[in-house]
Amino acid sequence: LQLEEELHLALSRDNGLFLTYQPILDLRNGQVVKLEALVRWQHPQLGLLPPDRFIGVAEANGFIAELDAWVLRRACQDLAILAGEGFPDLRVAVNCSALNLCRDDLVDEVKHTLQAHDIHPRRLELEVTENALMSNVNQALYLLECMRSLGLCISIDDFGTGYSSLAYLKRLPLDTLKIDRSFIMDLPGSHADMEIVQAIIGMAHTLHLQVVAEGVESREQLDFLKSHGCDFIQGYLISRPQRLDGITDFLRQQQ
Ligand code: G
Ligand code: G
Ligand code: MN
Ligand code: NA
Numbered sequence: 707l708q709l710e711e712e713l714h715l716a717l718s719r720d721n722g723l724f725l726t727y728q729p730i731l732d733l734r735n736g737q738v739v740k741l742e743a744l745v746r747w748q749h750p751q752l753g754l755l756p757p758d759r760f761i762g763v764a765e766a767n768g769f770i771a772e773l774d775a776w777v778l779r780r781a782c783q784d785l786a787i788l789a790g791e792g793f794p795d796l797r798v799a800v801n802c803s804a805l806n807l808c809r810d811d812l813v814d815e816v817k818h819t820l821q822a823h824d825i826h827p828r829r830l831e832l833e834v835t836e837n838a839l840m841s842n843v844n845q846a847l848y849l850l851e852c853m854r855s856l857g858l859c860i861s862i863d864d865f866g867t868g869y870s871s872l873a874y875l876k877r878l879p880l881d882t883l884k885i886d887r888s889f890i891m892d893l894p895g896s897h898a899d900m901e902i903v904q905a906i907i908g909m910a911h912t913l914h915l916q917v918v919a920e921g922v923e924s925r926e927q928l929d930f931l932k933s934h935g936c937d938f939i940q941g942y943l944i945s946r947p948q949r950l951d952g953i954t955d956f957l958r959q960q961q
Contacts (some may be wrong), residue, residue, distance in 0.1 A: 804838030827857030887921025
């Protein structure tokens with residue numbers, strides 16, 4: 707079988723794909739307030755595959771909508787489990803492929819999935835990359851307005867690596883901006899990155915966006931980000947992405 711056939715089978719049989727979650731920490735109170743869902747594929751021969759190995763395959767073969775729908779359903783199931791485990795306010799952010807932004811049934815799908823699992827829309831967030839938003843601003847604007855009226859929050863992901871126009875960024879109904887890991891990596895040694903990160907935080911706050919720094923691996927990075935007003939951090943310093951049971955253990959230890 708070709709990789710795309712195996713992936714489609716894994717998806718339709720719900721066999722082999724699973725979600726990991728990475729905590730996002732609020733720097734103001736030191737609490738984990740949100741998790742990012744990151745999909746993985748345990749392939750029978752190839753072993754554990756990261757999304758970079760198969761998201762593109764799903765996109766190229768016409769079933770990325772199915773894959774992201776699977777992720778959404780699983781994330782909603784897990785949100786219900788988390789509430790039952792004593793974390794009713796914890797939120798989950800899921801990644802949304804650029805291709806899905808063009809689907810006119812996306813809003814209905816999100817709405818129905820939330821309803822089916824009895825999840826408050828406030829607990830779900832969509833992460834969309836900068837380029838996905840900017841490649842069709844009018845479409846993105848319409849979709850985000852719909853999502854916003856459902857009650858979802860929207861993040862702009864991998865910020866700084868794409869080609870955002872500030873004029874558009876100002877118009878889009880976004881809640882959160884995630885600074886790409888590449889700008890965080892060399893903090894606090896790189897003078898250029900220190901300036902860039904400060905500028906992004908300032909700009910985001912001017913636009914009334916909250917800021918997440920991605921890929922935080924050291925205490926020095928945390929301290930720098932905190933002292934420059936960054937709102938949230940995500941990265942190996944806090945936790946690697948883990949399966950739900952690992953994450954619930956982690957959350958209990960944090961309490
Ligand atoms: O977990 P990892 O760092 O390997 O993820 C790499 C990239 O894969 C992430 O930046 C993210 O954009 C993408 N990704 C992870 N999970 C999903 C998902 O469920 N759907 C989509 N469309 N992309 C995902
Ligand atoms: O959606 P996005 O492309 O931003 O996904 C984040 C990716 O970054 C995931 O693949 C995740 O595994 C990875 N990641 C998360 N935290 C860290 C970190 O601290 N260091 C590194 N190198 N990668 C990270
Ligand atoms: Mn992301
Ligand atoms: Na990112």
